[in-house]
Amino acid sequence: MQKKELKQIENLLKSRKNILLKEFEKRAKKYRDAGSEKATDVVEIASSSSSEVLEFAVAEEGARELKQIEDALSRIKTGQYGVCEQCGKVIKKARLKAIPFATLCVSCKEEEEKACDDRAFRERAEEIADRPENVETDDMDTLHVGKKIMELEYDDNRN
Numbered sequence: 001m002q003k004k005e006l007k008q009i010e011n012l013l014k015s016r017k018n019i020l021l022k023e024f025e026k027r028a029k030k031y032r033d034a035g036s037e038k039a040t041d042v043v044e045i046a047s048s049s050s051s052e053v054l055e056f057a058v059a060e061e062g063a064r065e066l067k068q069i070e071d072a073l074s075r076i077k078t079g080q081y082g083v084c085e086q087c088g089k090v091i092k093k094a095r096l097k098a099i100p101f102a103t104l105c106v107s108c109k110e111e112e113e114k115a116c117d118d119r120a121f122r123e124r125a126e127e128i129a130d131r132p133e134n135v136e137t138d139d140m141d142t143l144h145v146g147k148k149i150m151e152l153e154y155d156d157n158r159n
């Protein structure tokens with residue numbers, strides 16, 4: 001990628017970062033102005049009104065984006081920008097223009113998404129298998145206790 005293009009992307013990232021930071025400030029100020037101590041932690045926010053929940057979700061999304069932007073900016077500094085973290089190939093310019101903080105090339109990204117889907121499917125299947133109605137807890141407890149008693153008796157005999 002040419003220096004000029006890189007500079008353009010850097011500027012783009014920086015201005016997006018500023019917008020996000022301003023939004024955070026605004027939100028923080030709003031809560032301060034409201035004179036409330038609410039919305040200071042996740043639990044409180046989650047249990048408050050739905051509009052606040054929504055706002056928190058937006059803030060969280062913004063925080064994630066901010067992190068990605070910071071990462072991209074530091075990659076520009078170190079000369080790693082535009083290189084796929086997975087396969088080391090150069091990420092296509094069109095992709096970087098669409099997603100300036102992309103860290104994976106299109107094919108690695110697709111692979112990752114496929115892997116995520118597989119994992120989600122497996123986790124769901126395990127969850128179903130772990131459901132209480134499929135586990136005979138009572139019998140297992142009885143067995144376990146019975147075994148413990150036997151072990152204790154064995155210890156007694158040995159002493």
Ligand SMILES: [Zn+2]
Nearest residue numbers: 084087105108
């Ligand atoms: Zn790749």
